[in-house]
Amino acid sequence: MKETQVVIVGGGPAGLAAGIEIAKSGGQVTVLDENKKPGGQLFKQIHKFFGSREHLAGTRGYEIGTKLLEETKELGVDVILDAPVYGIFEGKTVVYSKDGKQHQIKGDKIILATGATENTLAFPGSDLPGVMGAGAAQTMINVNRVLPGKKVLMVGSGNVGLIVSYQLMQAGADVVGLVEAAPNVSGYGVHASKISRGGVPIYTSHTVKRAMGDGEVSKVEICELDERFQMIEGTEKILDVDTICIAVGLSPMSEIAWTIGCDFTFIPTFGGHVPKHNENMESTISGIYVSGDISGVEEASSAMEEGRLAGIAASESLGLYSEEKAKELKGQVWNRLNTLRDGEFGEKRKQSKNVQISRYMEDANE
């Protein structure tokens, strides 16, 4: 069986950043990803990032992805693609499939960076072709350069819903409206005004009643909601659309962490159940780290920083960094993470992260 110092599951921004940190410290590392291309969700993000002024603001998501990839190549990080991991067993043996065969690799430390998956929404007709995740539409236009439809209704006004609406418009689709169940838009105001300026009506306190069409979407019925989120009869409106995009949040992809027995805690801000972890991103199982969306759905910039943190901490515990050096490096990452979690929207995440870490500590002190 192949052995290495660190095995990373998931080659998105978190996993790649973790791999880079370990290689920088002189460690041996293998990143496994089930996709044929590394970079996770970064490559469909064509807008400029804001956030950490230091190095990311103003750079487009896919450019950041390309940079990460170059760095992994320069540093000789071993990246194995088209390799879904389906389990981790005794003694940190990671089992994955590749070319139709089962393979195993044993690591002293393991970092889980499997990302998140989009939530769905059920309504009559929600299984019709033409109803899809906003992320799928984003992949179609920005990665494949194919329009998923011409007339689109977006459901959900978080940042994903707002950004993907705008990107659909950039790609030439007509976004006929955006529906939001809450009385207010939930994403950043700048993104919302971009699509409003583009003439997209935002229907707050509204939901989808049903999707209609013969074998694929051709119309949608929306209606108003009262303050208790009940549909108000008589407020129905029928819109001509061929595509309905669902952007109602993401949930951490945490199956592997569950199956190996990591302790979880429920934090709605982070998308639901997330593994408890300490300031080193180490889960309740010694030597197993988590980072990125799996440890709480945030954004690509924070996913990368969490990946770095996990990478540095893993290197430290392998003796590749002195305690002092590691403390300095981890401090720098924490400063950047705190900056990313500043401001009106960040504050809630900062608090939630503290809760997540304190719940780990409570257990540890019991």
Next chain:
Amino acid sequence: MRVVNHPILGEEERKEYVTIYYNGKPLNAMAGETIAATLMSAGIRKFRKTPKYKRDRGVYCGIGRCTDCVMVVNGKPNVRTCVTPVEEGMSVETQIGYGKGEE
């Protein structure tokens, strides 16, 4: 419905094409793209019919997580077309049920 000009991504630069067969009919595919991308660019969105009620399904997640987009590819059922690249001469068929030929 391809996005040829894009304000950020610029002009389409990929030029290489391959041919795939969709239910026997030849389709022009861009080399290296996913099967789902080729079909959607041709306006095809019904990828399979569910086993029990024979309802149409198409792409939902686009990243290989939901299996709604599976089709029979080169005779093999249950291939996730949203993460499988096209290859010259590839045959792609609508999957009915479990794809073993039952109606």
